[in-house]
Amino acid sequence: MPITHLPLNALRAFEAAARLGSMNAAATELGVTHGAVSRHVKALEERFGLPLFERHPRAIVPTREGAQLASELAEAFDRMQIAVSRVQPGPLTLSCSSTVMMRWLIPRLEKFKRANQAIELRLNINYDNVDFIREEISLAIRTSIYRAPAGAVAETLIHEEIGPVCHPDYADRLGLSKPDDLLRARILGSATRPQAWTDWAAALGRPELRMTPNEVYAHFYLVIQAAACGLGLALAPRLLVDDEIRSGHLVAPLGFVAGPYELQLWIADHLRGRVDVRTTANWIRAEMRAMSATP
Amino acid sequence: MPITHLPLNALRAFEAAARLGSMNAAATELGVTHGAVSRHVKALEERFGLPLFERHPRAIVPTREGAQLASELAEAFDRMQIAVSRVQPGPLTLSCSSTVMMRWLIPRLEKFKRANQAIELRLNINYDNVDFIREEISLAIRTSIYRAPAGAVAETLIHEEIGPVCHPDYADRLGLSKPDDLLRARILGSATRPQAWTDWAAALGRPELRMTPNEVYAHFYLVIQAAACGLGLALAPRLLVDDEIRSGHLVAPLGFVAGPYELQLWIADHLRGRVDVRTTANWIRAEMRAMSATP
DNA sequence: CGTTCGAGTGAGTTTTTATCACATCAAGCC
């Protein structure tokens, strides 16, 4: 079949259906009804003379050929998207967790905007993997718990230092000065990073300490907030509580130790040449360096 | 612009127009009228808000952005084509010059078909570069005068040996036994390989010999035919005249010398895994080896 | 100096694509 007669729209619909495992979801992504997608897929199957999906009552599963075709098409569409984005550059999009956004980015955003008035910055909240091409992400700040996906390059920003933090009065009241004192305290945990306390115990060289959270919050910034309100102890990276410690809202009674992860900057591969991306990446690096320089 | 709303058909039309440098040509390739292509391109330019072509009275020239976009789109469409061809494998297509087809391939084709009845072979005539993806070529036989394009890998089949050939009576009549005797003879040339005689003189170590053809034929196989009919001397690779020499229709009064080129097999990169392609490539290699083994 | 060649365009037509509304099927659940 020559390229000149490929049914491009049908291929796009099929690729979406295969990637999402659902005609309905594909239809939503494409902004059409499921019927339109269903027809596209059927047209393709008739044209190729082979089934691309196994139909089950509540699900569709790509056949061997379908899966292969879909994955190769995905690459082709990615390239197309990149090609177009080069003549139609969108805003710079920075993705980070809600916590990093709350406690690190937003406090510095005014300064960034003043220094880079020409850069239109769009923010995206996400703490794990993300498709840099489809979701048009330029930069992401992530911990090394996750691996940068294909299409992005990762670099180290800082090595995380972690430690328990709480309200100053709380630390005084419970007399917290060595790890074992913590067993008397209320331990606050985060759903997005369930292994945080265990990591810390391991980093201390006390893996036997059983630091099971008494309470688990949905977001990490809620844990910090709860600690600042005297509800217990949060296990936080220094980066995210430095301002609070400086202002006296929080203390770190046991200090900080080097944690097992680092904070990374992920850069969309195809955007590395863009001036605003380089500028913003440099700004992020500089701000991070400034943080780790002030103990 | 999200991938879900890319105007795929307009992008294809634009890519064709940019590649061919003409809306008309693109229209022909796509099987539509030039108006349709013109409208697609205009729609794209309006959507992007920038011109993709400079319009000149009889030509369109891609702008900087247009050229960039087109070349990246070409890659994306190539991939798409490859993806589809994997689920819809077409016939195996072998491309070679009309001369190689006449004098080497066709005489062996019957044998090939008998040995490989399952392989559907399509033939394509072309002696220089060719787009393996767009024109759906699997294998090509070429001299190393040309370089294999991106998307194909080249390997050596044989090193060409070249020498003047003519009808036996012609050689007798003119008494041809050393290079300088040829100055008395009628020199036949081919438009597709105008430097053949000069190459030979150089290979002999007699670059000063001015072997200017008295007559130039459009195709190389016509030159061989003319020589076989006693019209003069052809400068031929041994490969293409071996049968004629064996049967006594031609003689090579000065023998053959190693020429500056080799005969190559070009294989479409994305088809190297296909069984019929491997089989056919092996057959070609074996047949070529058989030729160079019999002096 | 008329002819030709290639592109742009208004109006109208054809083709494709999408919607709507309903059908189907089986899993999950009282």
Added chain:
DNA sequence: GGCTTGATGTGATAAAAACTCACTCGAACG
């Protein structure tokens, strides 16, 4: 068992997109 639910398939029809036709323009060609 029988009802509900969630997902896909499809006939009829509406909407949108793509295409053609027939003409225009402008300059290069001969």
